[in-house]
Amino acid sequence: LAKTTQPISMDSYEGQEVNITCSHNNIATNDYITWYQQFPSQGPRFIIQGYKTKVTNEVASLFIPADRKSSTLSLPRVSLSDTAVYYCLVGDMSTGGGNKLTFGTGTQLKVEL
Amino acid sequence: GAVVSQHPSRVICKSGTSVKIECRSLDFQATTMFWYRQFPKKSLMLMATSNEGSKATYEQGVEKDKFLINHASLTLSTLTVTSAHPEDSSFYICSASADPTDTQYFGPGTRLTVL
Numbered sequence: 001l002a003k004t005t006q007p008i009s010m011d012s013y014e015g016q017e018v019n020i021t022c023s024h025n026n027i028a029t030n031d032y033i034t035w036y037q038q039f040p041s042q043g044p045r046f047i048i049q050g051y052k053t054k055v056t057n058e059v060a061s062l063f064i065p066a067d068r069k070s071s072t073l074s075l076p077r078v079s080l081s082d083t084a085v086y087y088c089l090v091g092d093m094s095t096g097g098g099n100k101l102t103f104g105t106g107t108q109l110k111v112e113l
Numbered sequence: 114g115a116v117v118s119q120h121p122s123r124v125i126c127k128s129g130t131s132v133k134i135e136c137r138s139l140d141f142q143a144t145t146m147f148w149y150r151q152f153p154k155k156s157l158m159l160m161a162t163s164n165e166g167s168k169a170t171y172e173q174g175v176e177k178d179k180f181l182i183n184h185a186s187l188t189l190s191t192l193t194v195t196s197a198h199p200e201d202s203s204f205y206i207c208s209a210s211a212d213p214t215d216t217q218y219f220g221p222g223t224r225l226t227v228l
Contacts, residue, residue: 034216034217036219041204041222041224042221042222043117043119043206043207043208043219043220043221043222044157044206044208044219045219046115046216046217046218046219049216087156087157091217093213093214093215094213094214099145099210099213099214099215099217100147100159100162101147101159101217102159103149103156103157103158103159104156105156106156
């Protein structure tokens with residue numbers, strides 16, 4: 001399973017764009033990159049998922065370079081409610097891959113006024 | 114879409130008793146469900162992978178006789194903590210995916226406190 005490395009914590013202010021970068025040097029061919037958000041005492045919430053290049057949805061963008069050894073989650077114009085732990089994970093989503101996810105330490109994002 | 118529920122949301126029990134936690138996929142059929150445990154201020158740790166109709170696959174170090182997992186239908190998996198002890202107190206979270214090629218969606222978690 002590919003191991004991921006993220007910053008332990010980040011601070012930001014309301015209205016700013018936040019970029020959280022994750023390293024996954026040993027990512028395998030069948031691995032997808034998925035980001036989850038977790039608030040205290042709640043289960044993780046799916047944010048975005050991608051395989052390569054750029055993916056965008058209504059809440060975030062995910063940038064993945066050609067070598068796929070890292071990825072960056074971009075949150076546009078954060079608010080106080082975006083204060084949470086953000087996890088970057090890689091998992092084998094091929095048929096038979098099992099899609100097991102290994103959670104790393106995550107990044108504690110703190111947004112202030 | 115992709116809603117996963119857990120019941121109960123929190124449970125307090127006496128040492129030595131067994132506790133059952135349910136995980137349901139509400140709007141999709143989940144061939145695969147996962148069970149995680151999370152201690153305070155720590156990350157999630159995968160305990161086991163459960164495929165509908167077959168025995169669960171446990172991660173190294175997880176006692177299968179202590180944490181009984183049943184995935185009897187495509188929308189329901191249960192985790193039973195047998196003979197619970199205070200060290201089993203934790204936040205238990207399940208996730209479900211429609212198939213191994215699909216995204217995992219997580220339940221809200223169950224807080225277990227063993228006195």
